[in-house]
Amino acid sequence: MLEPLDLLHLGRERVIGCYLVESTEGPALFDCGPASCVPELKNRLAERSLELRDLRHLLLSHIHLDHAGAAGTLVREHPELQVHVSEIGAPHLVDPERLERSARRLYGDEFDTLWGELVPVPEANVHTVGPEVLGLECFPTPGHASHHVCYFDSDGTLYAGDATGVRIPPSRAILAPTPPPEFDLEAWQTTLDEIERRRPERLALIHFGVVDEPERQIADLRACLERWTAWVGEGMSRDEFIQAAAKDLGPDRDAYEHAMPLWQSYAGLERYWQKKLENAPGT
Secondary structure, rough: OOOOEEEEEOOOOOOEEEEEEEEEHHHEEEEOOOOHHHHHHHHHHHOOOOOOHHHHHEEEOOOHHHHHHHHHHHHHHHHOOEEEEEOHHHHHHHHHHHHHHHHHHHHHHHHHHHOOOOOOOOOHEEEEOOOEOOOOEEOOOOOOOOOEEEOOOOOOOEEEEEOOOOOOOOOOOOOOOOOOOOOHHHHHHHHHHHHHOOOOOOEEEOOEEEEOHHHHHHHHHHHHHHHHHHHOOOOOHHHHHHHHHHHHHHHHHHHHHHOOOHHHHHHHHHHHHHHHHOOOOOO
């Protein structure tokens, strides 16, 4: 049965996961979490009688640190590991200086505790994804980030990354992860159309777990994206947004905020509307 490898980020369960994927070239890893979680990743592999060296490939949804921050560390320890990522994301793996500088501005003194060391991936180990990767369909899924991709297995599993939102079962609450600077509502709605067209049987979420009701998950995410975007567009302040969004999440708010803080979702929504104004005719 498919289940996530819980990376116990900062010692907390069900915050960040990743998945073992049976590929045409043996076991691969879908996303890898941050470098701060590498010891727990090794523990989860050991529980399955695997070591890092048993993995030949790492499939990345996108390069945000909670999904890909450990990539360089893993390749440093296992130089044969091949990393697959979108064309836009690839240069930032090879030279993560800009990515790290941006993240340090966002997280400040908490950066090292949250994410650990950001190590470059040798260019020879980085492969730009195409329509098929190791027997899986790969397709662009922008919205959360412009360079986001998903992988679709013939068994009906969509390795979704952040494209279908945050849900921490058994809670039914949905959190729309809309961090700055690339959240794009229209692109995300098109992404959800593309996912629905493939009729997945299950969604493998990094935050957190396997969802066996894809239609409901996608419908709930659409509604959340539209609602939260409208709130900020109508002038809701950061504090008002956090209060309103917290009501959406209910008693499980704390668990969800460890996966995606609401202040980050607000910042991305605010930036989305700023770009709308900047690009409006006559401005």
